[in-house]
Each structure stands twice: as C-alpha cells, then as structure tokens.
Amino acid sequence: MVRIAVDMDEVIADFMSKEIRLFNESNGTAYTKEGIAGKKLRELHPEETENIRKRVSDPTYFSDLPLIDGAKEALEKLAEKHEIFITTAAMEFPTSFNAKYAWLKEHFAFIPESHYVFCGDKSIISADYLIDDHLRHLETFRGQGILFAAPHNAHETYELKLNGWDEVYRYFDEKY
C-alpha cells in the first residue's frame, strides 16, 4: 500500500472546460480546451483577466464542475489497495471551500472526508506520490511527483508525466 495524493482542478475536476464555456458565452468566441493547448485564456486575452478572475471566484463556480474522464473509476479501483488523499490548493480561491467540499462529497464519497486537504504550498503534503497538473507543486513535493497531462501543460516535460487516468491506473497496477 502506498499513499497517493491527488490534486483536484484539471486532475479530477474539469475546471477549464467550464472556464472556457463561460468565456465563450461572454465574448462570442469559440475556444476549445484542446484548441488552446499550452496557453491560458488570460494570456490570449489579458484585457479579460479581471472578468475571468471574477467568474472563477464565484462561490458556486466549483459546485458543478464536470469530472475529468476516468478519474472516478480509476480512483475507486486504486482506493481498494492504496491510501488516497485529495490535496487541493484551495487557499488560492478561499471562496471555493464549501463548493469544493460538497463536490468531493458528491462524486468521491468513497474517499473519507478526513482525507480531504485544502492547502496552498504542497510541500506540506506527506505522501508517496502526488498527482498534479502544476510543475510548481511537484517541485516542492518530497515524494514522487506525477505530472498529470492537461492542456495548459502540453509543452511541459517532467520525469514522470502521465496522460489521463487509464495511464495512471496502469502505472500503479503494474508497480504494486
């Protein structure tokens, strides 16, 4: 048994699809998640930064995020053998606490709430693995990091980068 810490946004919760959908609705654009790979909306439209920030700061923003494909199924199977913690940098969006908690309760009820962690700096996480879409979190983590492929990190490399939950499941299944 190993302990696997799992990030939320872009790893189990599809933050970006909603961000892009709301952006398109407001601006009459037709961006897609795949289409802007390697870029962020606020880089493409710096003049919209404040509007984007406002939308994702809405306390309900996180409550209806879609699931990342395969996240639930893979974690359900991994949880049979391993210890799963959800570790999210919620302090960047303090308005998100309640919606994030409710979302986890709704979709990941098989992970006990004592294994939810709302933090900022992820170097505080004591685990064997951290699955995260941000290099900056993996860099300070003391265990083995896994960079979870996401449109925004399309051009980033890392010693262990996995593409979707099937690959993540296979990685642990072959190893343990």
Next chain:
Amino acid sequence: MVRIAVDMDEVIADFMSKEIRLFNESNGTAYTKEGIAGKKLRELHPEETENIRKRVSDPTYFSDLPLIDGAKEALEKLAEKHEIFITTAAMEFPTSFNAKYAWLKEHFAFIPESHYVFCGDKSIISADYLIDDHLRHLETFRGQGILFAAPHNAHETYELKLNGWDEVYRYFDEKY
C-alpha cells in the same frame, strides 16, 4: 530552520472558552475552563450533546474566538527563524472553513495563506514538529509531536508536553 505545524483550536484559538460561555448562558450553569479540566461538556451533560454540536456548527462560531494567551507573540518570533504552517482539522466542521480562514487572516497575517492547511487526518502533514492538543493527531504524525496542554488533556501524558506558548517558545529558542 525547522518546519513547525501548529493546530488551531485550543492551541492558538480559544474554542473552549466560547463553548463554555454559550453553554452557561443556555443552561444557567457556571462552568469555567479550569473547573472542568480533564472533562468535556458533553461528558458532563450528555443530554446537551446535540445542542452543543449545533452551536459549534454555526458558520460564524469560529469568527470571534479569543486568542490563546501568547500564541501570536510566540509565533511572530518563531516565524523569524522557522517555517510556520497552521494545520487544522477543519473537515470535522465543514461549516467552519470561511470563518477559520478569516480568523487566521485577521490575527496571523504574518503567516502567508499558502501556509494554512485545512485537513482531517494529520498523518498527511510533512513537518518537523506538530503542536497539537489532541494525542490522536500526534500519534499518526511522522515528525516530533508536541502535546499542547489544554484543560481537556489535563490528565494525559506524552513524551513532549508543553504548557503554554512561553514554554513552546523557550523550547525552540534553546534548541535552535
């Protein structure tokens, strides 16, 4: 420099004084924090358990808790040399997130919010020290635990139990 993780309730925030004050107001009793040392209100009045739970589940309960004596002064000095994280078992009171966050911002602004951790099981905390008033959290912590003396743990012993923030400050000052 070491990393010190610090619990909130009964360590920096005086949870129990407010709990006792509200209990006395509701029940015409005259309990004091010192007077019930080693006991909990819900042990003395099991029939009041639900009312106590309701009061502390109020989303605003945590917003005006008094400070534990000396906590701010000691942490301000310790933060000059060491890395301080606030690690609180907030998942037990999911209604408390916003009030706890606001309270920390108000009283401990010198600790960056990236160093706030809302968790459940504290074995997830990677730090050199954990200062906590609950033995159960110290037992699963992988670093050196410090049992912070509180009325409810008056009869409990631990390899390193310190009495108040002056003692905590002296412990680190002599050691580092």
